[in-house]
Amino acid sequence: MGLGQLVTDAAGKMDMQVLALYCFGFFVIYQCAIIIYNLYLSPLARFPGSRLAAASAWYETYYSLIDEGGGRYYLKIAKWHEEYGPIVRISPTELHVKDPEYLETIYSQGSGIDKAEWARFMFSIPFSIGSTVEHDTHRARKAPLLSFFSKTRVQQQSQNIIARLETMCDRLESEYAGKSKPVNLCDLFSCFSADIITRYAFGTSYNFLGYTDFISPFAMAVAGFKKAGQVSIQFPMLPKILNRVPDSWILFLRPSFAPVAEFKKEILRLIDIEKAKIKDGTGEKSHQSIFGQLLNSDLPSSELDSYRLMEEGVALIGAAIDTTKWATVVTIVHILRDTAVLRRLRQELDGAIPDPARLPSLAALEKLPFFMACIEEGIRLSYGGFARSPRLHPKALQYGSWRIPPRTPISTDAWSMHHDEEIFPESFAYRPERWLNDPKAPSGKSLSRYSLAFGKGTRVCLGMQLAYAEMELSLAALFRRFDFELFESGRKDVDVYSDAIGPAAHPDSVGPRVLLSIRSTWKEPNQT
DSSP: OOHHHHHHHHHHHHHHHHHHHHHHHHHHHHHHHHHHIIIIISTTTTSOSOHHHHHOTHHHHHHHHTGGGSOOHHHHHHHHHHHHOSEEEOSSSOEEEOOGGGHHHHTOSOSSOEEOGGGTTTTSOTTSTTTOOSHHHHHHHHGGGTTTTSHHHHHHTHHHHHHHHHHHHHHHHHHTTTTTOOEEHHHHHHHHHHHHHHHHHHSOOOOGGGSGGGOOHHHHHHHHHHHTHHHHHHOTHHHHHHTTSOHHHHHHHOGGGHHHHHHHHHHHHHHHHHHHHHHTTSOTTOOSSHHHHHHTSSOOGGGGOHHHHHHHHHHHHHHHHHHHHHHHHHHHHHHHHOHHHHHHHHHHHHHHOSSTTSOOOHHHHTTOHHHHHHHHHHHHTTOTTOSOOOEEOSSOEEETTEEEOTTOOEEOOHHHHHTOTTTSSSTTSOOGGGGSSSOBOTTSSBGGGGOOTTOOGGGOOTTHHHHHHHHHHHHHHHHHHEEEEEOSOOGGGTSOOEEESEEEOOTTOOOOEEEEEEOOSOOOOOOO
């Protein structure tokens, strides 16, 4: 190699080093400029809060993904409210309000109120109702399904819930009752909820309750999607990229998602069947599944694309399995930990259900005050979606002396509301009696108006009535038919440790487990 070549190579290497240095310098200057803007020039610069959180979104990323296993940012927000007051800047772009009386302003019934953009790709199903950011599009997509999930239709379909409930109880009686074999409540109700929502929404059942030990690969895969939610929030480009990646590539990297991929294919098959029925004239009045309901609606053809409808089906399944399961499990564990609550509940159910094999109607169960109070308190301590859900209002809002600029993401969350001590005294205690006799908050408003478990405003949960029906029928049947005893389980298995979009217990928890026997006479349960 000649001297000239050596000089040329050295110059080339120096050019690359200089270029790399320039790029690094530009990156540093750019980041410094962003920090200066966020701290001093942003329209939110004057709002109180942590300067680190205001300076860079990386602060939230650290607490959401790394510190103590991630998902702990909600505790930082709670601490800031104690330090700075009811309105806090929690990121460069977002405000958080801890004021029960401002709840219905944030989540109002007004028009033009959008969700934050990161919600669109959070679960890689951007065209589903829950992921729809724009208010008008969300309203149009939701409207055809309102009657499908109405209380009247849920009551009409209650026998389908009871049929799956009988299957569950028969298995518990034959395989677990009196055999010192614990059943994991999370696994049990994942399967039960999956059977209910597939039968209700798709018109067919897949017998998730038939899995050995109630361990469903599909339900486990759905839980995996939920765990990935925080990553999607912090790095919104990632799900956008993954959404363009073929399922075969995803399965190569994450084989555990295979049940979800297969279920997507099954949903597409059901959609094709519904479309064929409409084409040959046999499905014009078909409303036995959400796909028949949507395909026979007034939605434009662009909204009836098979892939969009498939995303709608996946979203419904995921939401229904996780939230209803968790609310039911939390309620059971808290009841079993309190002998007085359990005794009072049993007395009320015994009077209303003389024959455990013949459940009363949903309307009759809803007239049992203490039973319904137990459910409401369980829902309060299960929180629903848990994660904050910012809203972007088209016009400026006023909070006290603070003017909130238009289109500023503003939020609160179930943790802040459900643990407001003025609204819910002893908020961490399970106290069903707080819901008796049409309770009022200090403001004079109904206590239920301060619950965020099912959302608020125009985005209130579509499946709320179905969730109540599942809980009412399953809890009535189980507590009337079986005796339960917590097995190596307690509050740590249902108390929130982290925000995994939904509430998540401590990583060491394997889920609350119980031993059961066929109910005969009253006995004091072991408490943990």
